[in-house]
Amino acid sequence: MKALRRKPTDAELAILRVLWARGPSTVRQVAEEMGRESSYTTVLKLLQIMTEKRLVRRDESSRTHVYEAASSQDQTERQLVSDLLDRVFDGSAAKLVLQALAATKTTPEELDEIKRLIASRTGGAR
Amino acid sequence: MKALRRKPTDAELAILRVLWARGPSTVRQVAEEMGRESSYTTVLKLLQIMTEKRLVRRDESSRTHVYEAASSQDQTERQLVSDLLDRVFDGSAAKLVLQALAATKTTPEELDEIKRLIASRTGGAR
DNA sequence: TTGTCTCTACGAAGGAATTCGTATTGACAC
DNA sequence: GTGTCAATACGAATTCCTTCGTAGAGACAA
Numbered sequence: 001m002k003a004l005r006r007k008p009t010d011a012e013l014a015i016l017r018v019l020w021a022r023g024p025s026t027v028r029q030v031a032e033e034m035g036r037e038s039s040y041t042t043v044l045k046l047l048q049i050m051t052e053k054r055l056v057r058r059d060e061s062s063r064t065h066v067y068e069a070a071s072s073q074d075q076t077e078r079q080l081v082s083d084l085l086d087r088v089f090d091g092s093a094a095k096l097v098l099q100a101l102a103a104t105k106t107t108p109e110e111l112d113e114i115k116r117l118i119a120s121r122t123g124g125a126r
Numbered sequence: 127m128k129a130l131r132r133k134p135t136d137a138e139l140a141i142l143r144v145l146w147a148r149g150p151s152t153v154r155q156v157a158e159e160m161g162r163e164s165s166y167t168t169v170l171k172l173l174q175i176m177t178e179k180r181l182v183r184r185d186e187s188s189r190t191h192v193y194e195a196a197s198s199q200d201q202t203e204r205q206l207v208s209d210l211l212d213r214v215f216d217g218s219a220a221k222l223v224l225q226a227l228a229a230t231k232t233t234p235e236e237l238d239e240i241k242r243l244i245a246s247r248t249g250g251a252r
Numbered sequence: 253t254t255g256t257c258t259c260t261a262c263g264a265a266g267g268a269a270t271t272c273g274t275a276t277t278g279a280c281a282c
Numbered sequence: 283g284t285g286t287c288a289a290t291a292c293g294a295a296t297t298c299c300t301t302c303g304t305a306g307a308g309a310c311a312a
Contacts, residue, residue, distance in 0.1 A: 009268090009269065026289095027289080038271085040289095041290095045271080065289085081210070081229045093227060094240050096226050100207050110219055111248050114219070118244070121227060153259080164300090174262095
């Protein structure tokens with residue numbers, strides 16, 4: 001049983017996203033939300049493994065267990081970005097942003113939003 | 127033999143980074159560059175697998191083979207960012223940028239650089 | 253030729269991720 | 283009690299990643 005901080009796999013991340021969106025959920029609810037790609041038992045197994053890994057918490061007080069993401073969406077997102085930054089971009093946020101802009105057709109609204117983000121950062125520091 | 131577009135694994139990415147930095151290289155050169163973490167044969171095996179996957183090209187004209195990254199660093203970076211965008215951020219570049227800024231202690235110089243990136247984007251579109 | 257290096261090829265082992273089938277258990281109605 | 287339904291537990295099969303040991307081929311010196 002290893003303790004902490006591993007990157008969730010793709011399948012695990014898909015489940016986490018459901019849990020973040022729905023809040024605490026049963027296996028059946030998660031499986032249904034994920035459509036017909038994954039069978040009930042597959043989702044169950046994944047959630048069991050994720051419980052061991054402490055990626056989710058399990059409430060066993062009723063017969064039908066209820067699962068909940070152990071880390072917030074925010075924390076997890078940040079961790080994944082950190083990881084990409086380290087593995088790919090030498091820790092340079094600017095390089096990452098450059099590629100993010102290149103990778104998407106960013107709308108003017110989004111660009112404005114990003115500008116505001118930056119402004120709020122620089123504003124404080126100056 | 128499957129054809130295209132899979133995400134390089136962590137170990138594969140580490141090798142690609144060496145190839146991008148050094149240009150076409152032999153197994154020995156890559157292994158040395160990667161320090162003593164991975165043995166010669168491990169690097170060799172990975173490069174062989176990566177050749178099958180078409181992640182690298184192999185020049186076999188001399189006895190000592192020479193390997194070269196098949197995709198540019200730029201393309202690969204973009205692909206990895208795209209993947210993260212899809213899997214984690216619903217395709218929203220703004221969300222990703224927000225987390226990138228939160229994840230690093232960004233220097234004022236970097237923020238300025240990012241601002242310029244954005245400005246060049248908005249400037250062209252307006 | 254024989255020996256020594258250095259290379260590639262190959263395979264095997266271990267571990268993790270993913271899938272799903274089957275068994276078992278608990279709840280509840282009848 | 284029995285039957286039925288829905289849940290969890292368990293384990294097997296498959297595939298991929300990663301590592302490394304060992305074998306064999308090529309080059310070259312003595």
